[in-house]
Ligand SMILES: Nc1ncnc2c1ncn2[C@@H]1O[C@H](COP(=O)(O)OP(=O)(O)OP(=O)(O)O)[C@@H](O)[C@H]1O
């Protein structure tokens with residue numbers, strides 16, 4: 334469903350990503366972890382077609398991100414690190430606009446908007462202007478715009494950042510329900526909250542200094558220690574991949 338092959342990104346002398354490859358199967362929910370600056374957002378921006386890699390290829394649902402960008406993007410719901418919300422638009426007006434951009438047929442649009450409002454707990458604020466919402470509600474709008482066209486692939490960059498504990502729990506359960514057992518939806522979500530990964534994800538990818546240093550089922554990782562210990566081990570060594578390979 335998601336294929337990344339040999340992705341690299343350089344900014345001048347800085348290597349933000351180095352030869353990152355992974356594939357994610359339909360229905361998989363992957364936690365994307367790593368310290369600040371590890372390359373999580375960079376990877377997600379490449380996968381969603383917002384940033385060209387220096388090297389490598391990526392495909393979503395069989396569509397190459399660069400040769401077939403429209404089809405690839407249509408298959409994705411993306412919650413960026415800072416969602417491009419339009420502060421002067423109403424919540425429902427904005428979601429209808431996104432649905433149109435995402436090619437939801439006119440006849441299906443209002444149902445798609447209602448369903449996204451409902452799933453993100455936005456029914457009570459649907460006519461409010463986005464700029465007047467609290468941060469948590471704006472984050473919900475960000476999530477609603479990522480799911481309004483019911484995409485098979487969701488790429489969520491720190492979906493619960495800055496939310497209060499109750500909202501974190503609600504958004505977490507929303508993501509859990511979108512990607513629950515038996516769902517064919519594929520999800521990659523980045524976070525710094527390890528219990529979040531333990532609550533939602535079955536597989537974990539850990540990035541460090543632009544490299545993929547861990548890619549394994551959560552159950553398997555837990556056999557060698559807590560996720561926190563695994564994270565600390567993987568991100569305090571210089572280059573783990575080379576050590577494992579040799
Ligand atoms: N436009 C840019 N120009 C130069 N360097 C950049 C640019 N965007 C990102 N970087 C660098 O690329 C590296 C990876 O950044 P990235 O945003 O992918 O990290 P991240 O894992 O998402 O971190 P965080 O947890 O802080 O969100 C960092 O060193 C960052 O400074």
Ligand SMILES: [Mg+2]
Nearest residue numbers: 373374375414
């Ligand atoms: Mg980031």
